[in-house]
Amino acid sequence: MNWLQRHIRPEQIRELSLLLLIVIAILVFGSLIDGYYTFRTFNRIASSVAIITVVAVGQTLVVLTRNIDLSVGSIVGFTAYFVGTLIASYNSINPLLAVVIAILLGAGLGVVNGALVAWGKVPAVVVTLGTLAIYRGVLVDLSGAKTVTTDSLPQWLIDLPLLNVVPIGSLDIRALFALALIIVVLFHLGASYLSFARRFYAIGSNPEAAQLIGLPLKGVVFFAFVICGALSGLGGFMMLARFGNITVEAGRGLELNVVAAVVVGGVNIFGGSGTVTGAMLGAVLIGTLEQSLFRLGISEFWLNAVLGLLILLAVASDAVILQRLRALWARAELKLIADAPKKGSQP
Amino acid sequence: MTLDREYASVPGSDGLGNVPILEIRGVTKRFDATQALDGVALALYSGEIHALLGENGAGKSTLIKIITGVHQPDRGQILLAGRPVLIRSAAEAQRLGVAAIYQEPLLFPDLNVAENIFISHQDRGAIVGWRRMFQEAEAILAELGVALDVRSPARGLTLAAQQSVEIAKAISMNVRVLIMDEPTASLSAHEVRELFKLVRDLKRQGVAILFVSHRMEEVFDIADKITVFRDGRLISTRRRDESTPQSAIADMVGREIDMLKARPSTARTDPILSVVNLGRQGVFEGVTFDLRRGEVLGFAGLIGAGRTDVGLALFGIEPATSGTITLAGKPVAVRSPREGMNLGIAYVSEDRRQLGLILPMSIFANVTLPSLRRFLNRFGLIRTGLERKTAESFRTRLAIRTPSVDVAVANLSGGNQQKVMLSKWLNTHPSILILDEPTRGVDVGSKAEVHAIIGELAAEGIGIIVVSSDLPEVLALSDRVLVMREGRQMAILDRAEADQESVMTAAMGQRPADSTNGRAL
Secondary structure, three states, X not given: XXXXXXXXXXXXXXXXXXXXXXXXXXXXXXXXXXXXXOHHHHHHHHHHHHHHHHHHXXXXXXXXXXXXXXXXXXXXXXXXXXXXXXXXXXXXXXXXXXXXXXXXXXXXXXXXXXXXXXXXXXXXXXXXXXXXXXXXXXXXXXXXXXXXXXXXXXHHHHHHHHOEEEEEOOEEEEXXXXXXXXXXXXXXXXXXXXXXXXXXXXXHHOHHHHHHOOOOHHHHHXXXXXXXXXXXXXXXHHHHHHHOOEOOOOOOOHHHHHHHHHHHOOOOOOOOOOOHHHXXXXXXXXXXXXXXXXXXXXXXXXXXXXXXXXXXXXXXXXXXXXXXHHHHHHHHHHHHHHHHHHHHOOO | OOHHHXXXXXXXXXXOOOOOOEEEEEEEEEEOOEEEEEEEEEEEOOOOEEEEEOOOOOOHHHHHHHHOOOOOOOEEEEEEOOEEEOOOOHHHHHHOOEEEEOOOOOOOOOOXXXXXXXXXXXXXXXXXXXXHHHHHHHHHHXXXXXXXXXXXXXXXXXXXXXXXXXXXXXXXXXXXXXEEEOOOOOOOHHHHHHHHHHHHHHHHOOOEEEEXXXXXXXXXXXXXXXXXXXXXXXXXXXXXXXXXHHHHHHHHHOOOOOOOOOOOOOOOOOEEEEEEEEEEOOOEEEEEEEEEOOOEEEEEOOOOOOHHHHHHHHHOOOOOOEEEEEEXXXXXXXXXHHHHHHOOEEXXXXXXXXXXXXXXXXXXXXHHHHHHHHHEOOOXXXXXXXXXXXXXXXXXXXXXXXXXXXXEHHHOOHHHHHHHHHHHHHOOOOOEEEEEOOOOOOOHHHHHHHHHHHHHHHHOOOEEEEEOOOHHHHHHHOOEEEEEEOOEEEEEEEOOOOOHHHHHHHHOOOOOOOHHHHHOO
């Protein structure tokens, strides 16, 4: 077993190569676009990444349990619009209360998804494809297709995305990106150190065995959808803060970006393995592509095609490359074990 | 059989006045028409290895599922250390100190070894102490003398290593009763020795072990007591030194022979199929036999012995990787079911629902499916009228009980479904017919009908292979019986030599004992 194999697991190679891919993408776009290496580019990418990341963290939990939530785009739009309307009507509302309402609203929509999947025994793809359309439909109907406009919002909300939380030299870490980073750190630690969170991995890894040792399968799946809904609600609030103008179309198609981020980030679409940090790296790559292709004047339809290609490549590489890496590691480990007694006999 | 007699057949105590750690009293379980367990009583003591023997379907698995809380008994009681308990789920069984290890361990491939060992512990707090968990896992594995990296994921561990993890898991939970259901089935001889070391260690620590295996030599190597099941009933419990492989086999097969009348032989002299040294890498090897026209060749052996795999290889579903197949004097290679069909081979699967029939489709559509090309008109459209006519002829010939051939197969009884499946393959006009478990899940009346049909087909000159776990059925139908065990051919017995004991002796891997010895109890 060489140094590399001792210190790095195949799954981590995945994340490292993603990092490399991001660097390459930035270098390529830097050579194609004049004035690419500016803080403006960074901020643009960062605020786009922030929303995808927060929702992708929730999606990661769902995918870990062998499910998928396609309704996240609609939940983001739903909460962005209704919290926007609420704030527009009550400009004096406590900012924190507004955030909490967004999260609860999202969680409530997640409850519907989770209950139908866990106890209704309807496959997640079907449930969330249905709610994707239903939530959007309800939104269009209730809103009367009106729009939330920036001038109806209080000043603090308009200032929020520009708020510079951590100035590093002349580089800004702005509020939305900082929030996303906090969420990622919290959930990464939680997923690594909370007994409860390990159940997400266990259930996705081998549901039959999980059932046999009495893990609450349905409860965990339900909970994953609720958290995903809650984080999508938070994402909705972030979208409101970022754009100010919210139409009934807000967040449409976001599920593609989010699922792409999660899958490209190395979360196994068949459940059981993957990290929140990986999902964030996936979101960074996608955010970079999105903003850079936009600046190159390439249509967003092409971006969608690129995202689709990335998903397919990620899943295919999971099946092929990761298998091989694992086999390589396992062989090295066997050799290590086989060598162990020999060493022991020569004190 | 009364309960009192059941109790009498089991030693109520071990003679030292100890209370059994696990006691089963008069447990009865019925699944629909099958009496899976009938008044079973069994006592298990600490530091004892107790083996369960029996043919497939004798009731061992049901008993294990009842002890581990997967099934609930219809009647009867389970006592742990003298106290009656209700075990309603596997999780509850684990809390009570009862754990089971299966042939295929149930690990979480994405979690690391340490986590797998401690996954069932609900008492380790809300926050995972990784360092402590790794240390404790390493300590348990070191105690077992197993070298494994506790930080690596369970994915990719060998089956033997996975079983070590399962045992470590059991130790971490302080199990009092450990059930091992065919743990050695896929292990190499060396791995079995290592496993047995661990099992003996557990025994010294006072764990009671219920050990299920089909390997006689292993049972007599490791068990202190041996209990034999047959047809849901406990036949005998003996100490190892009071038992012999022959007596155990005699208990397993019982005396109820001649329930089925033997079919008169219609075998002719010319072989239609010759198989020499047929094998499929890692599945079975060295299968050699001749099949004559009009002959019924029975394939006997326990489930997993490779009988079905030979059938799949002959038909080309999972082609053979070594050996030769000679059909009507010509060497052939069968690489796909299409080739098998073209060569005049038909395979009737054991799995009616998954592989055999398309349940929502009508009887006639199922019957004509493999030979659909013969039912096309010149425009390539299906001639439904001809399909119906053909199906009707089979309906009459095989006495398929249905109001019409338009009925969906799903609505038929098991026996009639089996007949539809037979029709489907007879319609390909095979010269060789492979029947895998032709009467599984079929009621007694239909079973006799299917047997009669098999006899008629043989009389027409078709060579028939019958794979069946129902030993009396194999004996009644077959001109000769090929016995397999763990992917190898153990014996081909002529009708005169083949009886329950000689077949079971070969299937269990024992040397055929002279019959007087085998029968003496």
